[in-house]
Amino acid sequence: MEKNSCATPPSESDTSRHFLRQWIEEDLSAGKNDGTVVTRFPPEPNGWIHIGHAKAVWVDFGMAQLFHGRCHLRMDDTNPSKESEDFVEQLKKDISWLGYKWDAFFYACDMFETMWAIAEELIRRGQAYVCELSQEEWKAYRGIPTEPGRFSPYRDRSPEENLALFRKMRAGAFAEGTHCLRAKIDMASPNIHFRDPVIYRIVDLPHYRTGTAWHCYPMYDFAHPIEDALEGVTHSMCTLEFEVHRPLYDWVIDRLAEQGRLVVRNGKTIRPQQREFARLNLTYTVMSKRLLRQLVEEGYVDGWDDPRMPTVAGMRRRGYTAAAIRDLCERTGISKYKSLTDLALLEWCVRDDLNRIAQRRMAVLNPVKLIIDNLPEGEELTAEVPNNPENEQAGKRKIRCTRELWIDRDDFMEVPVKKFFRVTVGNEVRLRGACLFTCTHIVKNEAGDVTEIHGTYDPNSRGGNPSDGRKIKGTIHWVSAKYAVPFEVRLYDRLFALEDPMACPSGNFLDAVNPESMKTVTAYGEPLLAHAVPGEHYQFERVGYFTPDEHASKPNAPVFNRTVTLKDSFKKP
DSSP states (O other): OOOOOOOOOOOOSSGGGOHHHHHHHHHHHTTGGGGOOEEEEOOOSSSOOBHHHHHHHHHHHHHHHHTTOEEEEEEOOOOTTSOOHHHHHHHHHHHHHTTOOOSEEEEGGGGHHHHHHHHHHHHHTTSEEEEOOOHHHHHHHHOOTTSOOOOOTTTTOOHHHHHHHHHHHHHTOSOTTTOEEEEOOOTTOSSGGGSSOEEEEEOOSOBTTTBTSOSEEEOHHHHHHHHHHHHTOSEEEEEGGGGGGHHHHHHHHHHHHHTTOSOEETTEEOOOEEEEEOOOOBTTSOOOHHHHHHHHHTTSSSSTTOTTSOBHHHHHHHTOOHHHHHHHHHHHOOOSSOOOBOHHHHHHHHHHHHHHHOEEEOEESSEEEEEETTSOTTOOEEEEEESOTTOGGGOEEEEEEOSEEEEEGGGBOSSOOTTOOSBOTTOEEEETTTEEEEEEEEEEOTTSOEEEEEEEEOGGGGGGOOTTOOOOOOEEOOEETTTOEEEEEEEEOOSBSSSSGGGOTTSOGGGGBOTTSEEEEEEEEOGGGGGOOTTOOEEETTTEEEEEOTTTOBTTBOEEEEEEESSOOOOOO
8 A cells, every 4th residue: 555755845957847946045045034935735625636736736835845844735715605624624635645744724714804804904095995887897897908997986985985885795785796895906907807806706605614604705816815924925836827816916915014914923024925837737638627527517427536537536546646646746847838748647657656566466357268278177387476576575476377267368369460479379378477388279159259268388387487498479467267356347548538628629528528438347366356455556467557446345355446557558539
């Protein structure tokens, strides 16, 4: 079972990959923030985190580690529509599994009263006002980036009138969409987000922690810098889509400074700053929580932790390792530019890690009977084979070759193609760890399907090595028909058949779902596999990497998920 180790921080292998490191180093050299580094990872608890969030986790926690600082975990729960404590617990579980520990934990909703007081002070200072324009009306007033917008007709209300209306919003006196609180900033700014943005809106829904105490809630762009400031965060790292929001972030921080609300540590004012980096995007998947939720709710996958999902929980269930995910983050690095990472790189990282840690076993997924005619009934060929040739400490296991075996049907060809070195009539092959076998004849059923493969073994080749030293080109895996255990195997592949599902010609990403993304077969494997438990990793020799499913497996009756094939076998359309 994989153990969480201390995760490694982002590397410093080249300049383009660590501009965040340079930024923090410059701040420390200048003596900012009392020489401290405090970062945060602030997910909204409205879904399960995915591989893209894992990259952000790696950045936020890793940079704190690199500078011997602190990283906070904060639930940015300012939108009650889809948030829940169940999501909170899942987020904690996933982040812990990735190998990280937070230094402090916060709920944004615990700061609601403080946020409200800050908003009221903005109103008193003439820096915010209650607006009654609808969203459609506001679009006309806001204008376009190349032309100044128009002032809301409610912009010049008195602070007293705005305070009264704002408090009515809190009390639930108004319907959703009828009133909002806007920051009074700059209607001529080329940054559309800076034109009197909404900082409070009415959402008449109960909150999973505060219940019905609130009828309006702060917007993310208002709440986020406040949370950072109150926590004493020094370096707020976000993905690139928040770059255009940075002026508003700084505006809020400036207002907090005016109100005397910034944290002071050892006489030094802690002023949070925001910088942005490119998010991790993978081929053959989607990263939007909204789209992932659609896949779940419309039954295209079996829940958020379906092994085909890019969620951390789904990848863990499939058998991906935390080390492999961190390795992917390291290899893709930190960049300011959008890019698309080939899913094959993640799969390579998974193979690389599993090759070192996975126990080897033999299993046959598409069985056909092989009979060694000159091996008497009851006689067995035994051998010891390594559990992992990459790790001597993994030890060895005994395998038992009997008269009747199961081999993979793909390892036999009645009319062999060129360079087919596996089982065919008259050809000699190595039965992995057992002996050399030569096929003499086959048996078919009425439909013409091969049901039995017959042949003889060389008694002077026990262990698979002939005494005369002759070279054998083909080696196949097998399991004893007498001792093999049957079990279910789920053959997972990529969820989408297109590199970019959003570019599906139909315009609907769901039409790009790969119909072959999961197949189920009954396999035969070594008897030791009956005792496999979730969290363990196995290489089925010559087949791929597998792990017992954490939901479907039962004691002595595992259900195996294919983590990844031994090589990239996906055919691009």
